[in-house]
Amino acid sequence: xxxxxxxxxxxxxxxxxxxxxxxxxxxxxxxxxxxxxxxxxxxxxxxxxxxxxxxxxxxxxxxxxxxxxxxxxxxxxxxxxxxxxxxxxxxxxxxxxxxxxxxxxxxxx
Amino acid sequence: xxxxxxxxxxxxxxxxxxxxxxxxxxxxxxxxxxxxxxxxxxxxxxxxxxxxxxxxxxxxxxxxxxxxxxxxxxxxxxxxxxxxxxxxxxxxxxxxxxxxxxxxxxxxxxxxxxxxxxxxxx
Numbered sequence: 001x002x003x004x005x006x007x008x009x010x011x012x013x014x015x016x017x018x019x020x021x022x023x024x025x026x027x028x029x030x031x032x033x034x035x036x037x038x039x040x041x042x043x044x045x046x047x048x049x050x051x052x053x054x055x056x057x058x059x060x061x062x063x064x065x066x067x068x069x070x071x072x073x074x075x076x077x078x079x080x081x082x083x084x085x086x087x088x089x090x091x092x093x094x095x096x097x098x099x100x101x102x103x104x105x106x107x108x109x
Numbered sequence: 110x111x112x113x114x115x116x117x118x119x120x121x122x123x124x125x126x127x128x129x130x131x132x133x134x135x136x137x138x139x140x141x142x143x144x145x146x147x148x149x150x151x152x153x154x155x156x157x158x159x160x161x162x163x164x165x166x167x168x169x170x171x172x173x174x175x176x177x178x179x180x181x182x183x184x185x186x187x188x189x190x191x192x193x194x195x196x197x198x199x200x201x202x203x204x205x206x207x208x209x210x211x212x213x214x215x216x217x218x219x220x221x222x223x224x225x226x227x228x229x230x231x
Contacts, residue, residue, distance in 0.1 A: 033217035035156075042205055042224050043156065048217040086156055090216050096169045098146070098209075098216055103155040 002026040002092045004101035006085075011107040012077045020072045022087035022101045032070035032087040034063060037103075043086060047072055074106075082108040111135045113206050113222035121200075121229050127193040131206030131222060138187045139164045144209040146218065147180060147191045149202040157202075161209055162189055196229045203227075 004024040012018035022032050031050055035043035045054050047063035060075045070089075074081055085104045091097035117129035131145070138145065147159040160170035162180045170178045174193070182189040193200060203226050207218040 031215040033215060035218070042221040043218070044221075045217055045219050048210075048219075049212065049215045054219060088156075088158075088216070088218070090211075097171065098158040098161070098169075100148075100156040100158060 002095070002099055004032075004087055004089065004099050006087060006101040006104045008102070009105045009107065011109055012074070013109050014079060015076055017073065017075045018077055018106065020074075020085050020104045020106065022070045022072075023068055024089070024099070024101075025068055026089050026092050026099065027065060027068050027070050029092070030090045031065060032063070032089045034061075034070075034072045035086045035088070036081075037084045037086065046085075077106075077108050079108050082106055111208060111220045113208065113220055115204060115206050115222045115225040117225065117227070119226055119228060121196055121227060122231050123197055123229055124195055127191070127196050127200060127227055127229070129191045129204055129206075129225065129227070131189050131191075133187045133189075133208075137184075138182065138189065139184050142211070144211070145180075145182065145189045146207050146209050148205045148207055148218070149200075150205070150224075151199075151202040159191065159193075159204075198229050201227065201229045 033048040037043040051063045062073045064071045087101040112134045121127045144161045144163045146161040162168045177194045179192040203224040205224045206222045208220040
């Protein structure tokens, strides 16, 4: 099955823009979905598909994709955005599995 | 508003079978184009997809766990269940149940249970 690779940690100054990336062969065929997880809580879906936000997710969260890389962008990061972020997608074309990235710890300075 | 709640023993002995149930409320488990998944997270580590079931009964499992995993669904009770056999300490994790949505180009998990910690220890 495919793997999705994320940087372990990223930091951003309060109010600035940060991009969190996810790389993998499956992303050439499928969009990534993105989840925010705060300590002791279940993950929350923040972006899915081409660039869709579930109800209640602030519009400072956006998604994009190019080649084998998907990106989650937070424009004007807030203190409450400090969390772990995970990407996931369908596995390689024809493979009926689901894969997660290893997660990125976002620190807001 | 769909809600999911995991239930089951928090402590399982090595070599035994871990059994968890997820109860879905706020909607029928059979309605809409969704599947139902189990996902786990060892302490301090990332998310690992265990497998999924459609209400038709069709299943897919993580290849790394396939030989030990069974996921089933009981639509009359609005529940789905996980069995993981021959557990070891490496199976200690928070186990989440989640609803999966999908289209031709993506899959996501839009509703999650709160998670339940299962410890494998004698």
